Amino acid sequence: xxxxxxxxxxxxxxxxxxxxxxxxxxxxxxxxxxxxxxxxxxxxxxxxxxxxxxxxxxxxxxxxxxxxxxxxxxxxxxxxxxxxxxxxxxxxxxxxxxxxxxxxxxxxxxxxxxxxxxxxxxxxxxxxxxxxxxxxxxxxxxxxxxxxxxxxxxxxxxxxxxxxxxxxxxxxxxxxxxxxxxxxxxxxxxxxxxxxxxxxxxxxxxxxxxxxxxxxxxxxxxxxxxxxxxxxxxxxxxxxxxxxxxxxxxxxxxxxxxxxxxxxxxxxxxxxxxxxxxxxxxxxxxxxxxxxxxxxxxxxxxxxxxxxxxxxxxxxxxxxxxxxxxxxxxxxxxxxxxxxxxxxxxxxxxxxxxxxxxxxxxxxxxxxxxxxxxxxxxxxxxxxxxxxxxxxxxxxxxxxxxxxxxxxxxxxxxxxxxxxx
Amino acid sequence: xxxxxxxxxxxxxxxxxxxxxxxxxxxxxxxxxxxxxxxxxxxxxxxxxxxxxxxxxxxxxxxxxxxxxxxxxxxxxxxxxxxxxxxxxxxxxxxxxxxxxxxxxxxxxxxxxxxxxxxxxxxxxxxx
Numbered sequence: 039x040x041x042x043x044x045x046x047x048x049x050x051x052x053x054x055x056x057x058x059x060x061x062x063x064x065x066x067x068x069x070x071x072x073x074x075x076x077x078x079x080x081x082x083x084x085x086x087x088x089x090x091x092x093x094x095x096x097x098x099x100x101x102x103x104x105x106x107x108x109x110x111x112x113x114x115x116x117x118x119x120x121x122x123x124x125x126x127x128x129x130x131x132x133x134x135x136x137x138x139x140x141x142x143x144x145x146x147x148x149x150x151x152x153x154x155x156x157x158x159x160x161x162x163x164x165x166x167x168x169x170x171x172x173x174x175x176x177x178x179x180x181x182x183x184x185x186x187x188x189x190x191x192x193x194x195x196x197x198x199x200x201x202x203x204x205x206x207x208x209x210x211x212x213x214x215x216x217x218x219x220x221x222x223x224x225x226x227x228x229x230x231x232x233x234x235x236x237x238x239x240x241x242x243x244x245x246x247x248x249x250x251x252x253x254x255x256x257x258x259x260x261x262x263x264x265x266x267x268x269x270x271x272x273x274x275x276x277x278x279x280x281x282x283x284x285x286x287x288x289x290x291x292x293x294x295x296x297x298x299x300x301x302x303x304x305x306x307x308x309x310x311x312x313x314x315x316x317x318x319x320x321x322x323x324x325x326x327x328x329x330x331x332x333x334x335x336x337x338x339x340x341x342x343x344x345x346x347x348x349x350x351x352x353x354x355x356x357x358x359x360x361x362x363x364x365x366x367x368x369x370x371x372x373x374x375x376x377x378x379x380x381x382x383x384x385x386x387x388x389x390x391x392x393x394x395x396x397x398x399x400x401x402x403x404x405x406x407x408x409x410x411x412x413x414x415x416x417x418x419x420x421x422x423x424x425x426x427x428x429x430x431x432x433x434x435x436x437x438x439x440x441x442x443x444x445x446x447x448x449x450x451x452x453x454x455x456x457x458x459x
Numbered sequence: 460x461x462x463x464x465x466x467x468x469x470x471x472x473x474x475x476x477x478x479x480x481x482x483x484x485x486x487x488x489x490x491x492x493x494x495x496x497x498x499x500x501x502x503x504x505x506x507x508x509x510x511x512x513x514x515x516x517x518x519x520x521x522x523x524x525x526x527x528x529x530x531x532x533x534x535x536x537x538x539x540x541x542x543x544x545x546x547x548x549x550x551x552x553x554x555x556x557x558x559x560x561x562x563x564x565x566x567x568x569x570x571x572x573x574x575x576x577x578x579x580x581x582x583x584x585x586x587x
Contacts, residue, residue, distance in 0.1 A: 062499070073550075074521040075496040174476055290521050357496055359519060383498065383521065410498065434517065443569065 046091035047268035049191055057288060063163045065092040068288040069392040073400060075385045075410075077291035081254055082386040082398050082446075084283035085198035088251075088292055089276055090260070090350045091268060094166025094188040096159040098173070102180035103157050108135055111149055112313075114323035114333045115148060116394065119222075122416050126151045131222050131249060133323045135313055136161075137337030141344060143308040145169055146321070147253060150224055157248075160260075162304045164188075169375065175454075176336065191228060192268025196275060197258035197295075199450050202458040204317040205259060209279040214453045224249040240274065253292060255299025255449040257458060286378040297414050298384030298446035300352055306363075307379045307415045312340065312347035315421070317443075348417045350379065353428070353439040354394060355412030358383045369418045369429040369436075374420030378430050385410040387446050398448040414447045460579065461487070462554060466530065466568060466576035474530040474555060476568065484530060484560050485539075486518060488553040489582045494520035497549040502538040502559055509533065509562075511569040516559065517550065531569040533562035 043066045052059065057068035057124055062353040068089065070077060080086050098107070108115050115136035117123035126132055131150040135143050145165045150158040159168045166188030174184050194202065206212040215225060226238025228247045235245035247262040263271050276284065282283050293303070304306045308316065322341070323332045331338050366378035386397045388408035395402040402408075416430065450458075465473045469491035475483045488509065491497060499519040509515050509529040518528050538560050542548060547558035 070521070071498050072493055075498065186501075294521070360524070360525065385498070432524075434526070 048089045058429035070288040077287040081198040086287035092163040098157040099186045100182040105179045141337040141340030190311040197254040201258040204279040216324035253297035257450040294382045306394035316350040356409035359410040366432040461575040465576045466572035485558045500542040532565040535562040
């Protein structure tokens, strides 16, 4: 028996505003409103708003919560923040992966330290239950309480350079909120009972948790709020954003923006294979020489032993044409060498004399017509050097693409917030 | 809602006979809506001959790459070269400036084509 598909609190808003709705996992989600292309470009140049309430939040309490995460999560929580490898302090979050004992990815996640003895784990749609169960199994006999908040919260992402000015219009004391809020940090709380709930509030006093993060490569915030407040928060932001070119964005733009930012989609670019050779080595706790890990963790023994693990590599095409990743293969000199994991078009980039430029590149040549480039990830048996040309082919067409280390230049995610005020 | 001087295919192409043995071919407004932003249109060479039902090109949208099929047999007289720079014309005006090829008809129109009423019915069934 199949369960009926779930809706986020914003489903009726999406329908009323002309969204094309698709099934995404267990959820009915907007894939685009008027134009996925414009939504993508708007996030790079101004700002976009995404309903991400299908994602799942897990809360962890207790004196052993830290130890359980340190065992289950791929980041070393003692040394994961910034260039100095500082410990995960209150109000910081970190990207990593939960692995099984075979070193395969269960899901990727942001882990937040709210304060001593309180953590928040953000995972993908429909993964709240499985990850909470996995953590509970690993936490047996320990002092940890794990609460899966799947479908109990609203989550909205605002992304793009205008996000800061828009948020400044809807927050109490925005200067204080933005002060010392670097990339991968958070303030406030969605839970009115939290002692942090006073830190970040809407003008009417509604508490929210603001996280300086996102899934587009552009500057912005992920906002967590009580489920009943989701529509109000969304409409408040949309109204405040009107003067700044804010547009509602669907999953298509989210997918093309994240691929351009070299971010994986869990269960597509990472999944049931050894999580060792991929474009995200920062998500593993490698020692400085890259030969070992700075801690033992669930799956680390399998990673250390892995001898024939596949390589996941980033590619960029020569024009905007793409292939259907679901049935596409990779060829080198006519020989099949692997599969395509993701292939989408980043509409904000183009090639000129071998270099990739974005519509946001300050040094882009005058008159360069940027029409988009296909990009994504392939999985092959052995390593290919950046610059290697391969062919990817589905049932309909073959396109030439190049192995790259980065995709969309001039991304804004890491820039100081004051740049945008 | 669908122009009555056009004929339609079940695959959502249209053909507009011009009365002089030629016709204009493209995809319907329903098709472009379902595809989303059209970002690239691959069209055949002038002079290529197609039978009714032959694939004559592809339309790439943000979502997918779709083949397009010739509604009626004929030879390509012209292709819409504006689509190279402006594929979005297909979204903006599928039956007008989003046209794809002009053909010289080989004989009568294919008997498999739908008129506007039949096509309207097909679309209303598909979208439910």
